[in-house]
Amino acid sequence: MNKFIYNLLALACGLNTVAAQNLAPITQAETSRIVQTLSADDMQGRASFTPGIEKAADFIVNEFQRIGLKPLPGEDDLRQTFSMYRVLPQQQEATLNGKMIKPEHVFAITDKAELEWTGKEKRKVLVVSEKDDLRAVVSELNEAPEDVLVLVHPKQAELFGRYRHYMGSGTVKQQLGQSGSKVFVLTDEQAASGYQIEVENKVEQLQLTNVGGLIEGRRKNEYVVFSAHYDHIGIQEPEAGDSIANGADDDAAGTTAMIMLADYYKQQPQPERTLLFVAFAAEEMGGLGSRYFSEQLNPDQIVAMFNIEMVGKPSKFGPNTAYLTGFERSDLGPLMQKRLEGTAYDIHPDPYPEQNLFYRSDNATLARLGVPAHTISSVQIDQDTTYHTVNDELEQLDLAHLTNMIKAIALASVGVVNGEDTPARVDKSQVK
Secondary structure, three states, X not given: OOHHHHHHHHHHHHHHHXXXXXXXXXXXXXXXXXXXXXXXXXXXXXOOOOHHHHHHHHHXXXXXXXXXXXXXXXXXXXXXXXXXXXXXXXXXXXXXXXXXXXXXXXXXXXXXXXXXXXXXXXXEEEXXXXXXXXXXXXXXXXXXXXXEEEEEOHHHHHHHHHHHHHHHOOEEEOOOOOOOOEEEEEOOOOOOOOEXXXXXXEEEEEEEEXXXXXXXXXXXXXXXXXXXXXXXXXXXXXXXXXXXXXXHHHHHHHHHHHHHHHHHHHOOOOOOEEEEEEEEOXXXXXXXXXXXXXXXXXXXXXXXXXXXXXXXXXXXXXXXXXXXXXXXXOOHHHHHXXXXXXXXXXXXXXXXXXXXXXXXXXXXXXXXXXXXXXXXXXXXXXXXXXXXXXXXXXXXXXXXXXXXXXXXXXXXXXXXXXXXXXXXXXXXXXXX
């Protein structure tokens, strides 16, 4: 067959497939309604363990009920609730080599209610010089099994202060007693010939909630996941009188897209594969919601995950485009690109590999288990000035772009949904 004619026929087939998908249910008016509600001031920034996040969960439950989703596998209703432990610092005191340390020069990483350390016990002491990478040290020590006293050079004061502020707002653990305690002291001392450290924490068991539902497919036990996180960072230091970090793009936009896709696919004929739609809790606290969700399912039954985050602003590739994190780790991206041929939409490999985005969102847990789990995004993360600020407001979003991103994902995912496309598994040995 003449190659030109072959290409025309192929394009025609692609256009017919696209034409067969009625995208009319995906409207800008409905997109605007949902994202405006989720990013409103009365959601109070949707921080975990606050009335705002509970209000957001109620709203998503109501949307899933309106759409007609069934509960996730193993669940009795649309809420997937689980317990975590929050460790909130109360008091931290330290004396080092006979000198009292200022309280602002001490912080601890521990899940214990109390620490009482003296130099009489044998304990590892680590010195962080002004030239050492404090981030790397904290990361490496975070899950280390032993107790460690860390002496940090005063030249590291700025980063030390940021870590202390972060730890001061509390940390959340799935389990207690899984790692050793670490105490960081900002000091020019190079050794700890004698010390006394006292730390008091409030440890409480609290609940987090994923909101999830499904559309049952003909292949009941083959799952396709559409997800986004609905939490954000809550109340922050005021800027021009505004203290609410609304999280319009991060990630009310992604949550809106997920809800809209649930509504869209519910209006289509029964899918070949079972579709799971999940709003994750506590992404901002380390992906705790997605981690719990992943533990409830057999990863071998999950064909793919379309995680959606920060799709409310145009990408660097132009209108109607997005990118896929970890593009090279499976062939889900090329399969999506093929489905978008002949449309107004396009998806690209992640242009920000230095940002490590593949590991910074809720796709990471399932990807580590071998699932072709990727995040779709369009934010220009290297230039975005509203990320994690009180300025991430509805007015910053391009609602036409957001609506088009939802349409693009609907078109790009159809092959996986209808069973025609099966992406290759992620090589677990290559995922850190």
